Amino acid sequence: MTSENGSEKTEGVAVSVDLKKATRSAHQLRILLVVILIILTIQGWFGDTTNLFVTTGTTTPVAFSLGTIIPLIISYGPILIWHALEGFLLVVLSLAAIGFSFAWSNKRNVRIMSILASAAIISAAYGGLSFVASGFIAAGSSAQMGGSFLGAYAFYFMELYFTK
Numbered sequence: 001m002t003s004e005n006g007s008e009k010t011e012g013v014a015v016s017v018d019l020k021k022a023t024r025s026a027h028q029l030r031i032l033l034v035v036i037l038i039i040l041t042i043q044g045w046f047g048d049t050t051n052l053f054v055t056t057g058t059t060t061p062v063a064f065s066l067g068t069i070i071p072l073i074i075s076y077g078p079i080l081i082w083h084a085l086e087g088f089l090l091v092v093l094s095l096a097a098i099g100f101s102f103a104w105s106n107k108r109n110v111r112i113m114s115i116l117a118s119a120a121i122i123s124a125a126y127g128g129l130s131f132v133a134s135g136f137i138a139a140g141s142s143a144q145m146g147g148s149f150l151g152a153y154a155f156y157f158m159e160l161y162f163t164k
Contacts, residue, residue, distance in 0.1 A: 037160070094118035
């Protein structure tokens with residue numbers, strides 16, 4: 001087979017180029033997963049700090065809408081604001097990880113773990129928003145946030161393992 005410039009191409013070289021591209025893509029996905037795991041770790045620390053030291057008093061429950069939840073988050077100061085921004089970033093990154101797991105990996109386990117981890121992130125975000133809306137008194141929402149966080153952590157580690 002000849003290429004446009006007249007040099008011969010062998011099938012082995014094409015396979016080698018495809019393998020290098022697949023390896024590079026898997027490496028990029030692993031980097032994204034490590035970044036997500038690092039942010040999740042920081043999110044856990046800030047979540048514990050918020051739960052133990054920032055939201056120690058209770059607030060009157062508010063309507064479950066961003067128009068009422070965002071001002072309440074802001075009123076509690078920088079630690080809760082940071083925790084909420086990290087949560088939003090994790091939702092965005094988890095959705096990106098799903099897309100990249102489908103684009104950069106043919107492994108079904110990688111894709112399934114990415115979807116499960118993203119579902120856990122979304123569940124944690126919902127639990128967090130409902131915990132804020134409850135005036136920081138709904139223990140079930142706090143447990144949903146924490147349990148979903150642990151699930152996301154586990155699923156992302158499994159996805160990282162399956163990318164090898």
